[in-house]
Amino acid sequence: MDSDTLQAFQSELTCSICINYFIDPVTINCGHSFCRPCLYLCWEEAQTSMCCPECREISEKPDFKTNIALKRLASLARQARPCHVDSSKDQICVAHKEAKGLFCEVDRNLLCGPCSESLEHRAHSHSSIECAAEEYRVEKFLKKMDTIRKMTQEMQNHLNQETSKIHSLAHYVALQKVTIKIQCQKIHLFLHEEEQLHLETIDRDAAETFQQLRSSEVRMTQQKEHLEEMHRELAETCQKPAAELLQVRGRISAKSTSVLVHTPQPLHPEISVGPITGLMDGLNHFQECSLKSGYCRKACAEGEESEISKPDY
Known part of the structure; x- marks a missing residue:
């Protein structure tokens, strides 16, 4: 095989994103192929629609099957290089x-x-460092990278849910405060202190719940960043020379395992809105006072009328 043909062959086995031989290559809808980790990192960092890094054609699905033929050829090329x-x-x-x-x-x-x-x-049993490194690169690190990627996506979903809960909670609290104010305004002279008490209570409960959710949001954001950082570190480690890869394999494996273990779970907070104590008593008292006042006014009016119409003997 002449040098031009060899160079063309090697070019076909090279990912255009990382400019290295393919690792877990996938072929997307438009026909172009990339390393799966490179493609997903490219899409995540761009934060746009899933389009081909070369031709910009939008992909219809996020998951692709490994191109086994390219994977084998790239592995052979990697082991055959000087x-x-x-x-x-x-x-x-x-x-x-x-x-x-x-x-x-x-x-x-x-x-x-x-x-x-x-x-x-x-x-x-002994093997060349290239063969041993290929086993770690393709079989072990890639599996951990795939697990981390899936957990990163799951963490993003949890993060979106937690953010949505915060917005929903804010809307819910706002509605509750409006409801409380409307109810209390009807008998504001009788229940001013009651109104303030309940507003302070729901604010305090909401503040505690907000704090829990925001803390959970921060933890999930940090965990997502750790997962993304670990994913990038694994991707970079896969491209290291074989001897260096094998030397750092233990530290990388332990670090990635530690990241996978410490995974925060989403919260399910609730704010219990109990009965507004004293409100109905205040309303009843307000109604009783209104009725008594009405009866008194009616009795006084009738008494005055009888005095005027009473005959004078």
Whole structure:
């Protein structure tokens, strides 16, 4: 295969977003292919409709199946590229002064050739660092990235629900306050103190509930940011050289597991609006006073009438 053909072949296996060989490639409706993590990150950061990063055609669905053929070809191309030998002290065997090019499947350590033939490692299974890194890259990190992406979407849904609850609560409280004011205004002279008491009570209860929801909103926002940051870190780790990827795998795995474990759940707050104590008593008292006043006025009027019409002997 001549260099031009090889270059064209490699170009077909390269994601136009990250400019690296495909990792979990998907082919969208328009026919263009991208790494699944790159495509979703591109869509999330753009915060616009799901359109192709190359031709801008809008995709009809958010989920796509992995292009298995591209995935296999990209994996082979990645393993076939020239091995980058790291000259750092960590990549050179202290005992044999050779580069560590093998990965021990049992001890999970990088080894040089002579070390792999030693009594300590002879019976263990070994693979090249490129093959081992590909397994972590494609099988383990991608699965965690997919889990984090789904949890990020779920967290966004929870966040939207929590925000909606805050707006609904504000509307509900406003209606309740209007209702209370209307009721209290009818007998304002009798129940002014009662009105203030209930307004303060619902404000206090609402303030506590708002605080709980806002705290939950902050926690979910922070968790969403942590999930997005972890997703990006995993995506960046997948593109690291094989030896470096294997060295940081433990820390990245532990960090991503920790992020997945600490997931806040949405709240379901309620504000109980009990009976307005004293309101009906005040209304009844107001009605009784009105009736008594009416009767008195009628009796006085009738008495005056009888005095005027009484015959004078």
